[in-house]
Amino acid sequence: MPPRDGQLPLESLRDLIGVARALYAAWKKERVGPIELEELAAVGRDLSAALQLARKTSPGTLGHRAAWSRAEDAARRLGHLVGKLEPLHRTLAAATERALASQSGGATGLTLAERDAKKHHNRMRS
Numbered sequence: 001m002p003p004r005d006g007q008l009p010l011e012s013l014r015d016l017i018g019v020a021r022a023l024y025a026a027w028k029k030e031r032v033g034p035i036e037l038e039e040l041a042a043v044g045r046d047l048s049a050a051l052q053l054a055r056k057t058s059p060g061t062l063g064h065r066a067a068w069s070r071a072e073d074a075a076r077r078l079g080h081l082v083g084k085l086e087p088l089h090r091t092l093a094a095a096t097e098r099a100l101a102s103q104s105g106g107a108t109g110l111t112l113a114e115r116d117a118k119k120h121h122n123r124m125r126s
Contacts (some may be wrong), residue, residue: 008054008068013047016075019091020044023082026090040081046074 024040050071057063 005060005065007059008050008064008071010051010054013051013054013071016071016078017044017047017051020047020078022091025097030090036081039077043074043078043081046070047078050074 020040020043024037024044027037027040050067053063053070054067057067
């Protein structure tokens, strides 16, 4: 991990926020308990707050070190929530579903496997 006096890696922080959002969507769909959902939402809020603070402050400042600390704590909590055995397939499927729905303005009506098969078929025809 880079020293806290350096620039907080903003792109990595955005990636963690994306993981938290996708996991939240998957857990909500699976009706995971409200305590776990609230803790995951709190992790997402802390990651977002760290990102905003890091953007507004310069490396080496007290504010930027606070952003580092908040990001590290939230990432550690996210790791505990996910655990070693959390299958990420559901999380990635939920993220893909949300991304594709936002691109097309609604649900695509196809599963991830169906979309992959269609892409492969279209490549074979070209």
